[in-house]
Amino acid sequence: MKVTRIQIIQRGLSNRCPNCGEHTLFKKGTFFETNSECPNCGLKIERDEGFFLGSLSLNYGVTLVCFLTPVMLLAYFKIIGVTLAIVLAGVGAIGFPALFYRSSRSWWLMNYYLFLPHHLPANQRPVAEDEDENT
Numbered sequence: 001m002k003v004t005r006i007q008i009i010q011r012g013l014s015n016r017c018p019n020c021g022e023h024t025l026f027k028k029g030t031f032f033e034t035n036s037e038c039p040n041c042g043l044k045i046e047r048d049e050g051f052f053l054g055s056l057s058l059n060y061g062v063t064l065v066c067f068l069t070p071v072m073l074l075a076y077f078k079i080i081g082v083t084l085a086i087v088l089a090g091v092g093a094i095g096f097p098a099l100f101y102r103s104s105r106s107w108w109l110m111n112y113y114l115f116l117p118h119h120l121p122a123n124q125r126p127v128a129e130d131e132d133e134n135t
């Protein structure tokens with residue numbers, strides 16, 4: 001296996017292609033547009049229609065756990081005022097998911113290949129000539 005699970009995690013956390021490790025998940029000059037396939041190695045990034053719907057759920061969950069819940073707890077324990085908490089929650093509910101957008105897509109792709117690393121083209125063994133003749 002050429003690409004290990006550790007490499008898949010490293011590449012996923014740094015928003016890189018899980019197959020070749022290049023920064024090719026997103027179109028150059030854009031923040032939100034994902035390449036349908038890697039321009040470097042040809043890996044199909046958007047595997048199916050709606051493949052990245054899971055990344056939206058991931059983004060929502062991370063926003064809730066890492067941003068909105070701490071703000072609510074700070075307000076609950078009266079460390080910050082309710083008005084400030086409402087403003088922070090409103091701004092954070094829009095801003096945090098936008099900033100986390102790229103990572104959520106990369107993490108979702110990482111999650112897929114972490115469980116199915118043999119689906120990566122770099123990990124597929126080449127077809128031997130005698131096998132090819134039998135099929």
Ligand SMILES: [Zn+2]
Binds near residue numbers: 019
């Ligand atoms: Zn690639």
